Amino acid sequence: MDAVERENLDRQKRWAKEQKVGEGAYAVVYRGREFSTGRRVAIKKIKVGQFKDGLDMSAIREVKYLRELKHRNVIELLDVFSNKTNLNLVLEFLDSDLEMIIKDRSLVFLPADIKSWMAMTFRGLEFCHRNFILHRDLKPNNLLIASDGHLKIADFGLARDFADPGFKMTCQVITRWYRPPELLFGARYYSSAVDIWSVGCIFAELMLRTPYLAGESDMDQLKTIFRALGTPTEQEWPGHTKLPDYVPVGQFPKTPLRDLFTAASTDTLGLLSKCLLYEPRKRVSAAEALQHPYFYAIPHPTHPLKLPKCTTQMAPRPLGEVDGDGNVDDDVDMTGSGGTFGAGVKSGLGPGVKSGAPNNTNKGRLKRKITSPMEGADGDMSARTRSIARKLDFTKERYVKSP
Amino acid sequence: MNEAAVGVIRKTFEAYEPGSSSNVSFVNAHEEHLLVTFYVHKISQLCGHFRFPEEVEATATSYLKRFYLKNTVMDWHPKSVMLTALFLATKTTNNPISLDVYASHIPNTVASDVLDLEFLVAQSLAFEFAVWHTHRALWGIWLDIQNLPDSLPDISKTQGSIYESALIHVRAARLTDAEFMYTPSQIALACISLTAPDLAKKWLESKENIPLPENRTDIPPRPSATTLFASIEAIKSIITNAGKVPDVEAVREVDRRLRTCKNPEKVVGTKAYLARKAEAEKKAEEKKNKKAEIQKASGAADTDPFGDPLSEPVKPGLVDYDDDDDDD
């Protein structure tokens, strides 16, 4: 056997693969364990055989960037090994993600909790940007939560580096609801500000407990954004009408954020509005955000160990979809169990800004990876059945495992 | 490395045909190196043909050289490895090109020739796809040099040409092993020094008195100027002596001998090749049978989504690392 094959086998032998816990667009994720220490890990197995151009770009990006990044708020890649035509990434095991926490109606978020999640997100992102890496797919579902409450940025399948300022890049990135207006207008030269917009959307979602800017199509996404934040003027965002895919989508007045986020502090809205500035160059950077008064004001961020935790553990979600109920209207909640911040009283607006169009089935079936070869293969029904089955499994296991 | 490889291949020859290795003249380490260097140069030509960006070329050459830190040309010919390394580099640098288009531009090559080695190359790189390049370091230092407080009076006149000729040295450095011993910025500075020694010195001196950031324990102590100058001189001599395209005749001679001393297990059709293939197939068959038995015994508990995980804890001993067919 070749020295290289032997090395690979040695690496492979360090890890035990156990049951399947999730499925992404191009990978199956298993729970696993390090033999020598018993440490829990996740093994993300990427099927390679199916790609006619060999190793898939998403897999390559994920391996390339995670090999370079080591930070408390970025998921750790422990090892990589191959196995015939599969590539296996050994990742630290993370119990849940922010989307599940947001959706868990039994949890109440305090302002300090949100501040803690935001601080961890900005710290991880500042580290990525400092190393000239754009994530390009930030959303609650890709912010995973460790058992000790630490938040970790995961899923670098769309990441890229941005060392050269004048370099043309694709605008077909970032899941629609979290995509900034410059990408929706087809900008091919953009910066780390695209990730900041996504973080702004996540920030708002943590307060509203429902996606803030949930457009139904790319065109509708722009409309949704403008309805929420007002149509940008040339002065606010110079040159935007010259962007490749610019189209006028109507004039909407500016409504103060305060109208929707009635209970939020001034600092909170100050930082939020800086994340959601139209002019990308004026948008706050991750490093600046961490210095914002919001993070220094009372209340102090909750210690990660004390953050609200999911009552159920991670359920498998085929194709990284939003779980089961994609209908955001179901989430309108005025009883106070969730919406500490969102007023939900402004009739006609509701939490989250949506288009007037009736919901359709596309809602929950966001296409999340433009480059992925297969998409939308699973029906809603199978998704729901499977996640219920898995939830049952985990609930039982939890009682045994918890110390 | 070369000795170990010769030992293994000699044994393989002997195992299948006793006595057959005595008249084989194996290639030595120097000759391996010569051949690999030649194909590093070939990559550069191919990149010109495809008009790939410099980053692709630099990445692919690093991949090819790194590959032979762990492999021998007697197992894998650099001509094939080069094609795979280059294709992989287009992807890892985010300049992907369709495999069919790629293969169709290279004579006598089909898509599968490129793909067959992709895993082996990725493994040999230990999946470390990111490469820090000297040409980027050169660009950075060059920008910084232009900020020197009292730039040489004639700098603006010669500016462009200093950078251009330093870049030529950077490309020559790719033919050497300098990157395995020195950092990209050291090599870049050596390349400037080859062109404009005074300017390089001046820039380095300008950095000497900049204090290190306070309260940072993670930054290693700065090497003294003397140490740095010594490294720069060492790199300069490596580039001057080794940064050349090998003589084609010498390469051809090595290649001719290589044909007789290739690892017989890797040459399609030989006895050794067939034997190894049969062995691999037997193993796969055994594994499949064993797996079927395990599944029968456990009632396939771990594949049933409604199965009760408590009743059937998965024992590590039973875990099949190879279960790539349980869900596709």
Ligand SMILES: Nc1ncnc2c1ncn2[C@@H]1O[C@H](COP(=O)(O)OP(=O)(O)O)[C@@H](O)[C@H]1O
């Ligand atoms: N580190 C991890 N620990 C536990 N479960 C994980 C981990 N990484 C991924 N998963 C599970 O696998 C699913 C798919 O993984 P993901 O990395 O998002 O794949 P994709 O890039 O295809 O979206 C996730 O939604 C989650 O349920």
Ligand SMILES: [Mg+2]
């Ligand atoms: Mg995902």
